[in-house]
Each structure stands twice: as structure tokens, then as C-alpha cells.
Amino acid sequence: MPKRKISLLGATGSIGQQTLDLIRKAPSIYSLEACAAAGNNLEAFVQIIEEFQPKLVSIASASKADELYKALGSQIKNKIQIIHGQASLKDIASFPFSDTVILGLVGALGLESALTALNHGKRTIFANKEPLVMAGNLIREALKNNEKAILIPADSEHVALHQCLQGQKPDKVNNLYLTASGGPFWNDKTLDFDSIKPSQALKHPTWQMGNKITIDSATLMNKGLEVIEAYSLFEIPYDKIQVLIHPQSLVHSMVEFIDGHVLAQLGANDMRLVLQYALDYPNREPNLINKFLNWKEINKLEFFEPDLERFKCLKLAYWAGKYAQTYTACLVAADEIAVELFLQEKIKFSQIPDLIEEVLRKHSAQEPKTLEIIQKADQWARKQAMTLYKEKYI
Numbered sequence: 001m002p003k004r005k006i007s008l009l010g011a012t013g014s015i016g017q018q019t020l021d022l023i024r025k026a027p028s029i030y031s032l033e034a035c036a037a038a039g040n041n042l043e044a045f046v047q048i049i050e051e052f053q054p055k056l057v058s059i060a061s062a063s064k065a066d067e068l069y070k071a072l073g074s075q076i077k078n079k080i081q082i083i084h085g086q087a088s089l090k091d092i093a094s095f096p097f098s099d100t101v102i103l104g105l106v107g108a109l110g111l112e113s114a115l116t117a118l119n120h121g122k123r124t125i126f127a128n129k130e131p132l133v134m135a136g137n138l139i140r141e142a143l144k145n146n147e148k149a150i151l152i153p154a155d156s157e158h159v160a161l162h163q164c165l166q167g168q169k170p171d172k173v174n175n176l177y178l179t180a181s182g183g184p185f186w187n188d189k190t191l192d193f194d195s196i197k198p199s200q201a202l203k204h205p206t207w208q209m210g211n212k213i214t215i216d217s218a219t220l221m222n223k224g225l226e227v228i229e230a231y232s233l234f235e236i237p238y239d240k241i242q243v244l245i246h247p248q249s250l251v252h253s254m255v256e257f258i259d260g261h262v263l264a265q266l267g268a269n270d271m272r273l274v275l276q277y278a279l280d281y282p283n284r285e286p287n288l289i290n291k292f293l294n295w296k297e298i299n300k301l302e303f304f305e306p307d308l309e310r311f312k313c314l315k316l317a318y319w320a321g322k323y324a325q326t327y328t329a330c331l332v333a334a335d336e337i338a339v340e341l342f343l344q345e346k347i348k349f350s351q352i353p354d355l356i357e358e359v360l361r362k363h364s365a366q367e368p369k370t371l372e373i374i375q376k377a378d379q380w381a382r383k384q385a386m387t388l389y390k391e392k393y394i
């Protein structure tokens with residue numbers, strides 16, 4: 001397999017650190033050429049730079065760049081270039097010494113870097129699902145226009161579907177089944193959603209992830225975003241994309257074909273397996289973390305239908321996906337604001353979907369023909385969510 005020379009966006013995050021663990025385990029096949037982080041966790045960023053010695057580093061602001069420069073050892077300082085600001089993320093995504101870009105930023109922030117990576121013909125690994133939700137059409141167009149570009153998902157469900165579909169066309173598919181762990185609350189029918197504290201919602205039963213995706217998992221918005229992501233990636237109609245709660249999190253997703261055969265993908269629930277698949281594709285290389293399923297210990301695989309009346313975020317995501325236009329960009333933006341307000345204990349868990357729904361209702365949608373139209377909708381939705389919060393929830 002040719003060496004993968006990696007640009008890593010979101011190096012200090014959960015996806016970033018798990019990618020670095022793979023690079024650490026196989027330095028002969030992966031190398032870190034460039035990376036980005038906001039700089040909220042400067043110590044971790046310094047350690048990454050000193051260990052992996054990338055050539056180019058991006059950080060969120062000029063003041064953070066100064067702090068980073070001061071914190072680095074004198075030897076490494078002279079070997080790397082530090083750039084800063086949101087625009088510099090595009091330089092990481094298009095870095096000429098990298099052939100592979102891993103998108104591990106959170107939310108809408110990753111959209112421009114995703115398009116930049118594809119437009120520069122990179123192997124682009126999408127852990128960051130929001131760009132696919134907001135701008136699936138632009139991403140498909142960028143892929144079509146750039147022969148060398150490759151898009152590989154890095155959500156466990158979509159990597160499962162990628163493997164099960166094996167390039168089959170949408171008309172051969174009866175149903176896609178996206179599985180969901182369900183988060184911490186799916187099975188407690190008497191729980192009062194008004195009483196849920198951020199610390200409870202941040203306790204995910206299966207995965208260790210960043211705060212935003214963990215709250216999205218608790219509201220099932222994450223699954224809703226994944227439904228739209230599945231549509232964007234595989235162009236299967238929404239009425240054929242089903243969600244099933246699967247508490248064991250071993251079946252990562254399934255495809256039912258028109259002839260009645262079902263292919264499911266199973267594996268240990270560790271994101272490093274998912275990231276390794278995306279890095280090595282189309283090759284299959286030895287499992288770097290030595291994790292395999294022990295079939296003798298698996299005695300049940302359960303599947304349940306999600307309750308869309310209780311978990312309204314999932315219903316809203318289906319709605320936004322079906323009506324498409326700029327609704328999906330608004331969904332992502334309003335969700336980011338609502339989750340942040342909940343984490344700051346300014347709104348209740350139950351108010352997350354209410355706030356998002358109000359923003360969607362007020363939106364005058366347009367065809368998302370250009371990046372500017374999508375970015376305008378994103379900005380509008382953020383502002384609208386804050387206005388509604390001030391009017392209704394303070």
C-alpha cells in the first residue's frame with residue numbers, strides 16, 4: 001500500500017487523537033504532514049507537534065499562534081511553519097505534501113476545508129459529517145469534477161454501509177438500516193427530559209467522543225445527521241433509510257437488497273478500526289489495534305424502533321433532509337447553537353429540538369447552489385437561534 005501522507009484537521013480531538021494513535025503504531029505506512037487545532041488544549045497540541053513533527057501547523061488565532069511558538073522546544077520551532085485563523089484550515093486541507101486529509105473538526109466549521117480537500121484531489125476522510133449534511137450536492141459536484149479526489153466516510157455506520165453496498169446502485173437497495181446505540185436515555189420511558197443535566201447527557205454508553213457529538217447522540221440528532229449523511233453519500237431515498245436502536249453497538253449498519261438478501265457489517269466498537277478502514281481503503285491491512293470480536297461472548301443482538309415523538313431531533317432531521325434546500329444547513333447551525341446553550345445550562349434538554357424546530361419554521365429556504373448561499377443560511381440560522389433563545393428562554 002502506498003504511504004498515506006496525512007493532513008489532520010482537529011488533531012487534539014477524539015478523532016484526531018485516535019488517528020494519531022494509528023500513525024504512532026504504523027509510522028512506515030502513515031505520516032503526519034500537517035495538522036490543525038483551535039488551541040484550547042495547548043499542551044496536547046505541543047506534544048503532538050513535538051512527537052510527529054508535521055511541516056505545517058494551523059491554530060485558531062494570532063495570539064494562540066504566539067503562545068504555541070513560545071511553548072515549543074527550540075529545535076522543533078525552526079522546522080515547522082505556524083499559520084493561524086479559519087482561512088488557514090484550507091491551507092492544511094490543500095497542503096501539497098499530503099495526499100490524505102482527515103476531517104476531524106466539529107460542525108459547520110469543516111465545510112470549506114472539506115471542499116478544498118476534494119478540489120485539490122485529496123483522499124478525503126469525512127469523520128466530520130456536518131459538511132455532507134449541509135452541502136451534499138456541492139461535495140458530490142467537487143468529487144465529480146476532480147478525478148483524483150476520493151471520498152471515504154469515517155462514521156462507523158457509513159463505513160459499514162460502504163462495505164455492504166460494494167458499489168451497488170441505489171435501485172438495487174430495498175432499505176438501509178442505520179443502527180444507533182440510542183445514547184443514555186432511549187430506554188427510560190418515564191425520564192423527564194426537563195430534568196436532564198449536561199453531565200448526564202455527556203455519559204455515552206458505548207463511545208468516548210467530543211462533547212457536541214455526545215449530546216447529539218443523547219438527543220438522537222446525531223442519528224438524524226447520519227440519515228442525511230447516508231443520503232448524501234449513497235443517494236438512497238429517505239423512505240428507504242431506517243434507524244434501529246441496537247444497544248450492543250456491534251452491527252454497525254445493514255443493507256437489505258431488492259432480492260431480500262441482507263448484508264450487515266459487524267466489528268468491535270472502536271473508532272480506530274473505522275479510521276484504519278478509511279485510511280487503507282481499498283486495501284485490507286492487519287488490524288493495528290488487535291481488536292477482534294469474540295463470538296463466544298456475544299449472546300444477543302437486539303434491535304428496537306426509535307420513539308420519534310420523544311426524540312424529536314430525529315424527526316426534524318428526516319424533515320429537513322426530505323425538504324432539503326438550505327434546511328439542512330439551518331438544521332446543523334441551529335443544532336450547534338442549541339447544544340452549546342444546553343451545555344452552558346441556559347436551555348433544558350427538552351428545549352433543544354424546540355429551538356431547532358422554530359428556526360426551521362422561520363427559514364425561507366433556497367436551492368443550495370453555491371457555498372455562499374449555504375454559508376448565508378448557516379449565519380442566518382445561528383442568529384435566529386440566538387434571537388429566539390433571548391425572546392423565549394431567558
Ligand SMILES: NC(=O)c1ccc[n+]([C@@H]2O[C@H](COP(=O)([O-])OP(=O)(O)OC[C@H]3O[C@@H](n4cnc5c(N)ncnc54)[C@H](OP(=O)(O)O)[C@@H]3O)[C@@H](O)[C@H]2O)c1
Binds near residue numbers: 039107208
Ligand atoms: N469522536 C468520535 O468517535 C466520532 C465518531 C464519528 C464521527 N465523529 C465526528 O467527527 C467530528 C469530530 O468529532 P470529535 O468527537 O473528534 O470532536 P472533538 O473531540 O470536540 O474535537 C474537535 C477538534 O476540532 C478542533 N477545533 C475546534 N474548533 C476549531 C477551530 N476554530 N480551528 C481549528 N480547530 C478547531 C479542536 O481543537 P481544540 O482541542 O483546540 O478545541 C479539536 O481538535 C465531528 O463532526 C463528529 O460528529 C466523531
